[in-house]
Amino acid sequence: YFKLFGIDKYLMRFSTHDPAKLGQKFVDEPELWKKTEEMTRNVLKNSGINYVEVPNEAAFYGPKIDVQAWSVIGREFSIATNQVDFAQPRNFDLRYKDRDNIDKIPICIHRAPLGTHERFIGFLIEHYAGNFPLWLSPEQVRILTIGDDAKLMDYARSILKELRAHQVRAEIDESSDKINGKIQRAEQMKVHTMFVIGKRDMEADAVSVRIHGKGNLGAKPRADAIAEILLSIKERRP
Incomplete structure (x- = not known):
């Protein structure tokens, strides 16, 4: 989704454990640490994705990959994470039968492609400086009438009804302000289309x-x- 959101600068941060801290900061499973870190490292190398390896920053239950992205003003955000977990399946006594009908303990993968939604929304607000593309705009269309004639207002409301029938986030400014004031207010609120x-x-x-x-x-x-x-929203145009 980097292209979709116009994110040009990003990399993967691969966090590994410190063997000296097994049983303290990290689960004491040296063989599983070795296996899962090697597995994760190979995935990153084979994918050709830019990444950095950061020791002693893994979760206590396994290695992880965090997606680091930079907003247009250069601030770094962690916007997604994928984590290997070989501790919780044991804690919950999770098991499955392998092809030989032998009980095995699975390895769990925590996957959050957008991280926490609140943090990702914060990133998008900063990244776009509030000037969202139409498909992302909280208020996509605002209808502004020149005057408040009853027939004109009925016409405006019919357009609103049609837009909302197509799930467009639309509103009407029904204030008695002059049209220039309505336009200025919509511009200040960064409404995409008027x-x-x-x-x-x-x-x-x-x-x-x-x-x-x-x-x-x-x-x-x-x-x-x-x-x-409708076409702009459907195609998610920038």
Whole structure:
């Protein structure tokens, strides 16, 4: 997902144990440590992924791989982890039958491709500086009306209903503010797309499209504008 989120700088951090601390900081299973570290190291080498090996940083129950990524401002985050665990299966007396019908204790793999969601969201906020692509935006479309005429508001609400029917995160600014104030507020809140609607737009069954940070893209038929929104979300465009 590095390409999907526009993450250009990342590497794998392979954390191993310190044999001198077996039975203290790390589970006292020297053969399993040797086996699982060699196995994990070979996977990293065979995959051709950039990685660094960090001694004495493994979990107490086994070696681990942390995905380290850097945001656009250069801050380092741990955004994912994969951990080998040969302690907990023993603690819970987990067993399976092998091909010879002999009881064996499995090795467990902890896998968190996004790490903790809260930390990953924090990374994304910093990485995008809040300027999320449409598919990630908390509020994807905001409808801004020029005036509060009853027919105009009904038209705006019909667009809102259509967008929400397609699971688009959309809202209407129903305040009595002037249109410039509504636009400014949406820009400050970094709403990705704004549909500006006036009387002429309503009569033409159209909307005027604005993109955060890019300005006015002009009027488009309502159906075309909504179709473009749905396609952009579906394709997860940057």
